Amino acid sequence: MSGLKKILIILGSLILLAILLNFGLNFWIRYQLPKVINQKNNSAYDISYKTVDVSLWNSSIHADEVVLVPKKALKDDKVKAGIYAKVKAIDVAHFSIWSVLFSDRIKAKSITITQPEVALYKKSEKAIDHSKSIGSEVVKPFEKIIIVSDIILKDGDVKIINVANDKAILSISHVNVQLDGIVITDDILAEKIPFQYKNYTLSCDSIYYRANPFYHIMTRKVATTNHGLSIKDFHLIPEYSRREFVRKIEKEKDIYTINANEIDIKNMDWGFKDTIFYFNADKILLNQLGANIYRNKIPADDLSKKKLYNNLLRNLKFNLKIDTLAVRNSIVEYEEEKTFDKGAGKLTFTKFNLTARNVCSGFQQKKLADMKIKIDCIFMKESPLNVDWSLNVLDKTDGFNIKGRILNFDAQKIVPFTKPYMNATTKGILNEVYFNFTGNDVNAKGDFAIKYDDLKVQIYRKNDREKVNKFLTALGNLFVKNDTKGELKSAEVELDRIPEKSFYNFLWRSIAEGLKKILL
Structure with missing residues (x-):
């Protein structure tokens, strides 16, 4: 027998052996895989599929029409807790043959999950009860079946549903996710984020989230990576009408309705360090924000x-560390009413632009730069308003300085807000208003000045605030000149804070005190 013939026979035998080995391993893997997925599946979930194909040549597994349900639900159809999923296709790439044969679980480079429909039923109203629930309810059960380095999820729908009322707490539509460099260990499973990763990307068409019993959040397009987040058409919406909301609260509380055309976060870095959360960003932009804050005075004071x-x-x-927080091209409204019959008084700030720098928490900090806020807007749709506001987070006296200017303002437009503080109303044009107040948690003092034309004052009775005190009104208008003849009239203001009221109440009372000193 020639040498060439021997070589050909040996090569042919090796090829035949490889084919037989591949056939045998394929047969064995096909036999073993269902055991790994079901019989030797130590997780709380049953997994079934229509077809499965295994290729040893490229170390891949392809499964069609995969269904996942809790094992308890198969025994008792009344049990409705845990994860239920239908998946069009699952592809596992570069899996380890030996892991399937000898360790009863699949180890692979990546898994691609195509068009999953996932529903997580929970017994509480919270999407995540606590940080460890992600590890115990989602990651740990499947870590017993498959370990991969990369996860790719394509065009999925995910819901978290409250078992009690069968309503969605969270719903994400057409979500795409990629996680690279995943590491899971027993120690990592116990951490706040129960897995480590190198990079991630996530995008979806829409999100619905029931934040609490009073509000839900809705968005359209969302896209995020390790270093950035973009949200389109953000909405924070009350669950109830104003009347229903007021009936459900025991004490006064603001009702917020917030919309934003765009929220954009640049150079974001977040995570947990020694179990403590941190969030850093170079810039957060809220573009075309619409914020309405409504308060009804019917409930008891808080x-x-x-x-x-x-x-x-x-x-x-x-x-928390945000270098710049920017609000652009926005509208802010504050409404307040005593009863539903008379309608609400409204303060409106249009063309609202805010820039805040050095927005930080005081957590574990010994020194911080002042937080500085600059606001430019149009007050009540006609008067330019400019504000500069500064404070230091670490100042335990809660000190601040705020100064501003309003031009060409019709005093009658804020009668619903001036009357409660001054027991008086004004008519006329305030050509210029300036204020500069320095304060803290206890009191504030500073300067207030106005220049006005054709100003009239109307003073009301002390014992009947709805009726005009004609004598004091006549006397007041006698002493208050109709205009300041182009000059600023100024007054020094000093005022104690009412601790039960907000910062904005404190600021407004300081301005009203200045008006009272000059006009009355």
Whole structure:
């Protein structure tokens, strides 16, 4: 037998052996895989599929029409808790043959999940009860079946549903996710985020989230990576009408309706360090924000102390650092009414632009730069308003300085807000209004000045605030000149804070005190 013939026979035998081995391993894998997925599946879930194809040549597994249900639900159809899923296709790439044969679970480079419809039924109203529930309810059960480095999810729909009322707490439509460099260990499973990763991308067409019993959040397009987040058409919407909301609260509380055409976060970095959350960003932009704050005076006063912004930021229990917070091309409205019959008084700020720098929490900080806020807008749709506001988060006296200017303002437009503080109303044009107040948690003092034309004052009775005191009105108009003849009239203001009221109440009372000193 020639040498060439021997070589050909050996090569042919090796090829035949490889084919037989591949056939045998394919047969064995096909036999073993259902055991890994079901019989030796130590998770709380049953997994079934229509077809499965295994290729040893490229170390891949393809499964069609995969269905996942809790094992308890198969025994008792009344049980409705856990994850239910239907998946069009699952592809596992570069899997380890030996892991299937000898470790009873699949180890692979990546898994691609195509068009999953996932529903997580929960017994509570919270989407996530606590940080460890992600690990215990989602990651840990499937870590017993498959371990991969990369996860790709294509065109999925995900819902978290409250078992009690069968209503969605969270719903995400047409979601696409890619997680690269995943690492899971027993120690990592116990952490706040129960897996580590190198990179992630997520995008979806819409999100619905029931934030609490009073509000839900809706968005359209959302896209995020390790370093950025973009949200289109954000909406924070009350669950109830104003009348229903007021009936459901025991004490006065603001009702918020917030819309934003765009929210964009640049150079974002977030996570947990030693179990403590942190969030850093170079810039957060809220573009074309529409914010309506409504308060009804029917419920009892909330007499708890209202913390100033220094205090609120200082006592956050995590590390927050935002270099720049920007609000652009926006509208802010505040409405207040005593009863539903008379209608609400409204303050409107249009063309609202805000820039806040050095927005930080005080968590584990010993020194911080001042937070500086600049606001430019149109007040009541006609008067330019400019404000500069500064504070330091670490200042335990909650000190602040705020100064501003309003031009060409019709005094009659804020009668619903001036009358409660001054027991008086004014008519006329305030050509210029200036204020500069320095304060803290206890009091504020500073300068107030106005220049006005054709101003009239109307003073009301003390014992009947709806009726005009004709004598004091006549006397007041006698002493108040109709105009300041082009000169500023100024007054020094000093005022104690009402601890049960907000910072904005404190600012407004300081302005009203200045008006009272000059006009009355």
